[in-house]
Amino acid sequence: MKSKVKAFLDLVKERNGHESEFLQAVEEVAETVIPYIVENDIYYGKNILLRMVEPERVIMFRVCWVDDAGEIQVNRGYRIQMNSAIGPYKGGLRFHPTVNLSILKFLAFEQVFKNSLTTLPMGGGKGGSDFDPKGKSDNEIMRFCHAFMGELFRHIGHNTDVPAGDIGVGAREIGFLFGMYKKISNGFTGVLTGKGMSWGGSLIRPEATGYGTVYFAQKMLETKGQDFEGKSVVISGSGNVAQYAAEKVLQLGGKVLTLSDSSGYIYDADGINAEKLAHVMELKNVKRARINAYLDTYPNAKFVKGKTPWEIGCDIAMPCATQNELHENDAEALLKNGCICVAEGANMPSTKEAVAAFHKAKILFAPGKASNAGGVATSGLEMTQNSLRFKWTRDEVDSKLKDIMGDIHKSCIEYGTDDDGYVDYVRGANIAGFVKVADAMLAQGVV
Numbered sequence: 001m002k003s004k005v006k007a008f009l010d011l012v013k014e015r016n017g018h019e020s021e022f023l024q025a026v027e028e029v030a031e032t033v034i035p036y037i038v039e040n041d042i043y044y045g046k047n048i049l050l051r052m053v054e055p056e057r058v059i060m061f062r063v064c065w066v067d068d069a070g071e072i073q074v075n076r077g078y079r080i081q082m083n084s085a086i087g088p089y090k091g092g093l094r095f096h097p098t099v100n101l102s103i104l105k106f107l108a109f110e111q112v113f114k115n116s117l118t119t120l121p122m123g124g125g126k127g128g129s130d131f132d133p134k135g136k137s138d139n140e141i142m143r144f145c146h147a148f149m150g151e152l153f154r155h156i157g158h159n160t161d162v163p164a165g166d167i168g169v170g171a172r173e174i175g176f177l178f179g180m181y182k183k184i185s186n187g188f189t190g191v192l193t194g195k196g197m198s199w200g201g202s203l204i205r206p207e208a209t210g211y212g213t214v215y216f217a218q219k220m221l222e223t224k225g226q227d228f229e230g231k232s233v234v235i236s237g238s239g240n241v242a243q244y245a246a247e248k249v250l251q252l253g254g255k256v257l258t259l260s261d262s263s264g265y266i267y268d269a270d271g272i273n274a275e276k277l278a279h280v281m282e283l284k285n286v287k288r289a290r291i292n293a294y295l296d297t298y299p300n301a302k303f304v305k306g307k308t309p310w311e312i313g314c315d316i317a318m319p320c321a322t323q324n325e326l327h328e329n330d331a332e333a334l335l336k337n338g339c340i341c342v343a344e345g346a347n348m349p350s351t352k353e354a355v356a357a358f359h360k361a362k363i364l365f366a367p368g369k370a371s372n373a374g375g376v377a378t379s380g381l382e383m384t385q386n387s388l389r390f391k392w393t394r395d396e397v398d399s400k401l402k403d404i405m406g407d408i409h410k411s412c413i414e415y416g417t418d419d420d421g422y423v424d425y426v427r428g429a430n431i432a433g434f435v436k437v438a439d440a441m442l443a444q445g446v447v
């Protein structure tokens with residue numbers, strides 16, 4: 001088996017040698033899915049995985065815009081249309097200076113499996129730009145978004161490809177992007193998700209990724225007769241996913257000890273309660289400040305510069321910032337301090353070695369493609385509401401989100417339970433996500 005996986009990975013490496021994040025994501029899937037393919041005749045010998053690692057289409061384009069000083073700026077825009085076997089391409093847009101083909105291809109590849117797990121009819125895609133929103137004025141953000149959509153619009157559509165937000169793309173950016181799409185296409189359609197509530201957005205979409213990650217962790221804890229009540233939780237990030245993960249943890253009786261951004265982390269031993277979290281939301285979403293500004297209002301907290309929060313003892317860890325933010329030594333520190341559950345809110349935040357350490361210790365570990373799928377699932381629900389020209393209540397959407405996270409958990413158990421009863425959620429998510437897409441690809445022939 002090892003030689004089959006190696007031969008496959010060698011081939012992928014030959015074609016994408018310089019794309020380390022993409023190769024990392026492919027390797028994790030290949031190691032769990034190739035053994036399944038070999039055992040199942042219907043998938044064997046059809047090169048399905050080899051077809052799945054090749055994007056159906058990669059779009060790269062120039063984005064020119066004028067900054068507040070009147071200077072012409074040039075950025076690079078991308079959209080990776082990875083796989084449309086089970087529905088229109090669906091996945092977020094990331095605006096961050098680190099954005100490149102490798103990062104977007106890894107995200108698009110993960111998205112294919114994640115979207116399949118949601119049970120909704122969505123293919124996988126991802127896009128973005130190396131544009132850095134940090135320090136830009138609202139007008140600069142608007143001009144950039146309009147310029148970006150000035151090219152992207154010809155490649156997307158409500159039945160073709162439906163982008164949404166990711167790092168650096170929130171409600172403000174979706175508004176500007178939608179405004180330009182509507183103007184150029186002369187039509188009001190559900191071409192983006194994460195829209196404002198008065199113009200086609202879905203209730204609970206802003207909360208969905210964070211809430212969904214906590215609902216998934218709740219399901220994992222239930223298998224051990226545990227819950228969030230009284231548990232200490234270490235969260236990284238302080239953006240959309242981290243904020244609403246923290247909110248749901250608090251609602252379920254947990255204690256949130258940390259939040260972070262790329263400058264470092266804050267540790268509040270008294271707990272970041274609802275009032276303090278509202279202050280973080282104001283700092284991050286309105287003032288767009290750095291996380292250490294928290295100490296101006298809550299001086300008892302500690303700011304640890306340039307580090308991630310995994311050295312803080314906790315029962316549950318939720319990495320909600322970015323890829324490869326939790327390394328093997330971090331995993332070991334978490335385990336040593338008694339962590340029993342890790343639920344990824346971000347995409348691929350744990351390195352391969354960190355995941356291996358969690359598996360070796362047989363703790364509960366949920367990969368992002370399973371635990372953070374609530375965001376895109378609720379985007380799927382936004383698409384449905386747009387098609388119906390109807391709006392569900394907050395409780396209706398939240399209850400559908402809970403059901404979907406429960407179903408994803410069941411799929412992971414179905415495909416990921418080892419002989420000794422330990423659930424390998426990575427294998428479970430990869431195989432369950434693969435089966436639905438592979439069946440559709442087989443039915444549609446070689447296209």
Ligand SMILES: NC(=O)C1=CN([C@@H]2O[C@H](COP(=O)(O)OP(=O)(O)OC[C@H]3O[C@@H](n4cnc5c(N)ncnc54)[C@H](O)[C@@H]3O)[C@@H](O)[C@H]2O)C=CC1
Pocket residue numbers: 165166167168169170209237238239240241242260261262263320321322323325345346347372373375376
């Ligand atoms: N927004 C969504 O619906 C979904 C987001 N995700 C993933 O969740 C993660 C966070 O995304 P959002 O909260 O939406 O973005 P955001 O832009 O709202 O927040 C990103 C957070 O990550 C931090 N961050 C970014 N780069 C960092 C670095 N190099 N080191 C430390 N912290 C860093 C930022 O300071 C910020 O707190 C990403 O991995 C994203 O792909 C996954 C599923 C859906």
Ligand SMILES: O=C(O)CCC(=O)C(=O)O
Pocket residue numbers: 090091092093111114162163164165166193347372373375376377379
């Ligand atoms: O809601 C969406 O379409 C995208 C969410 C996303 O980018 C993700 O799941 O990583």
